[in-house]
Amino acid sequence: MDDLKEGNGPAQHSAATMYDVARRAKVSAMTVSRVINGNNYVSEATREKVLKAIDELGYRVNVAARAARMGTMRVGLLYSNPSAAFLSAFLVGAMAQCARSGAELILEPCEDVATQRKAIDRLIAHGADGVLVPPPLCDSPAALKRLRDIGMPTVAVATAKPAANISAVRIDDYDGARAMTAYLLSLGHTDIAFIKGDPNHTPAQLRYRAFQDTMRGAGLIVPAHRIAQGFFTYKSGLTAARQLLAHDSRPAAIFAANDDMGAAAVAVAHGMHLRVPEDIAIAGFDDTPVATTVWPELTTVHQPIGELGRAAVELVVEQARASRAGEPFATRHAVMPYRLEIRESTTGVSSDGA
Amino acid sequence: MDDLKEGNGPAQHSAATMYDVARRAKVSAMTVSRVINGNNYVSEATREKVLKAIDELGYRVNVAARAARMGTMRVGLLYSNPSAAFLSAFLVGAMAQCARSGAELILEPCEDVATQRKAIDRLIAHGADGVLVPPPLCDSPAALKRLRDIGMPTVAVATAKPAANISAVRIDDYDGARAMTAYLLSLGHTDIAFIKGDPNHTPAQLRYRAFQDTMRGAGLIVPAHRIAQGFFTYKSGLTAARQLLAHDSRPAAIFAANDDMGAAAVAVAHGMHLRVPEDIAIAGFDDTPVATTVWPELTTVHQPIGELGRAAVELVVEQARASRAGEPFATRHAVMPYRLEIRESTTGVSSDGA
């Protein structure tokens, strides 16, 4: 019970410090520090002892103390043309991890390719130790190349086709779209229409290809008039859905490449007095807030956007720390799990108690 | 030019420290600390000198160092039934300020009144130094009373009628709704319908009252069939809008008490082949992401949700610091500015270049 303090201050179970770990493992604090930071100059036996002590004590590094010593790590976020929903979900995860890592987030807007270079320069001027690149910039070879050329630790976020020489965090867009298509097929729908996303975005390409592949795999050919081109905006979804539903024969379901367009499809269907999902089932992709705002709520592929933000910060901070210490850092690709989120727009089963 | 470092590390202009300030003001670091923290035991003359030096050096307190010394401040967020859009916007602001203040954010969900007490107990067990209470809990006297009884620094967020003995940050809902109504009138609309929000929420009450008062002030009587009851959800907005538009004579405009219901009204209008805004103008309230997702984009009252989060954290941290130091803290009410956000749903003027 000696870990209960009654003095002033936070009045918490006083957390274990490096010295507690050092004492328990019978080594110096310095050695504990080395183990924590993945320094190689520690014998395997010593490392084990320290790790054991850390585990037993439930020790976690005090980021405030570390930041006081090392200076705060600055993570730059280069973003452009943000979907408000995506960006805020991403920020929530990124900021949470920054807090945990003792890092600071610097936001840098970047209108288009022309201003990219300037935005990167500004990030450097602000002392960024690493940079995060969310869509659509994550698919810009120019931006990524420049960051790489100057040796800046960089993580591309939510690109479907990550370059081999840049770290990235993403979901498997192809498999997500495959799973959604398979789900719609499992409902008995065979006549499924698709609203494509912005052709310049790699996720849009893969989602569409997965849809086509899965349909073909089920022995189904999708006629051209069941495919409409959208650009990820609600407005483009309205146009695309009107086009799809203008035909004499209507599809049994519409799979939109993102939620904004899926929500638009629901609105268009309602406008034609079609019931969703009784007359037509509709699905989206991403699980942004609009998916649960509209009625019926949208069946969609849940993309853990906050998690992506968290993982991206974790990765870039790790690289930046290595970079500061003069060590090389490896590029790494993390694929986070997606999840099928089945809601009323395909099942007709209400989940709210109202 | 002696503030340029070329050594290793962040390679920044090395920021001024307390000692730099102390040297310049010819006092001790201790005195600088006292000035920074609003300690009263400093002579006016000394305070002035220090403040001047701080200003000249552009000194800002190093939160990492402070946190290392004081222990991290923990801000609890008690939330329930969150609108995903509101919560994530709020979190962005709250987390940003937490980072600046060297505080940590602890999220505690709280289903209903029954679990409120437990949620508060959990927050205390997690060592919360202060608590933020966003809607709809901010209007629960029971929750606020309990927090007050145990002397917990507390800030109510976005309640329209803040209790005098609890700090609060909010916008002026009444004035925002008044301004929107006046704007719709200025467009020449006299026949304006209103979709009310959840009657239990204080902002809903004030927004409706402001609408009625402003109409009356313009010499207009709003008939009962121009008023529909909603509950802040998209679904309730669909029902309300259908009801409003079922009459032989249609209103010239609809003012919905929030964006979700405004977006629903747009969908219903489109379903009846009405053009927005040519046949009917529609406005919302809050400026959450859905307002810019739907098409046409929604004219609305911009509520600076992120700013509310930032201000709430700033306030609660200030109170918690005073509380830790054994000093009393005053309750304070901050009213943040709202802004009329005029978009296509009332003007017909597109702002996008597509």
Place this chain on the structure above:
DNA sequence: CTGAAAGCGCTTACAG
């Protein structure tokens, strides 16, 4: 009202 001393938990050189 003001200051000298000690210490928060960690890491960076510097020695072995």
Place this chain on the structure above:
DNA sequence: CTGAAAGCGCTTACAG
């Protein structure tokens, strides 16, 4: 491979 020393910028007692 390992450790003793010094210091990051700040604040908390403790003296005046």
